[in-house]
Amino acid sequence: MKFLCPSATLAEGASLGFEQDGARVFAVRRGGQVYAYKNRCPHRGVPLEWQPNQFLDPSASLIQCATHAALFLIETGECVAGPCAGQFLTALDCHEDNQGIWMTPEESEDDV
Numbered sequence: 848m849k850f851l852c853p854s855a856t857l858a859e860g861a862s863l864g865f866e867q868d869g870a871r872v873f874a875v876r877r878g879g880q881v882y883a884y885k886n887r888c889p890h891r892g893v894p895l896e897w898q899p900n901q902f903l904d905p906s907a908s909l910i911q912c913a914t915h916a917a918l919f920l921i922e923t924g925e926c927v928a929g930p931c932a933g934q935f936l937t938a939l940d941c942h943e944d945n946q947g948i949w950m951t952p953e954e955s956e957d958d959v
């Protein structure tokens with residue numbers, strides 16, 4: 848596990864991008880829970896955000912890819928609309944304790 852950020856840095860309904868060991872990842876807080884994924888759209892393998900740290904759609908209830916507007920469930924990473932519907936973002940192991948948010952980075956960056 849690697850330390851990502853203090854809990855207060857990731858507000859409810861917000862998203863944050865990070866680079867860990869050369870891998871792009873991001874985290875979202877929803878309903879108090881933190882979810883973390885690789886920052887890679889399953890459609891073209893490109894980063895998702897439209898501006899730094901902006902990974903969510905305007906309603907902040909779905910993750911959105913900036914390139915072709917695919918929408919993903921925050922809780923599971925499943926694509927529910929767009930060219931990669933039915934595919935998933937790569938979920939990363941994370942947990943939160945009284946120090947902050949921790950994440951296990953992906954072991955490899957192999958392309959599918």
Ligand code: FES
Pocket residue numbers: 888889890891892893912913914915916917929930931
């Ligand atoms: S690259 Fe993400 S929807 Fe096409």
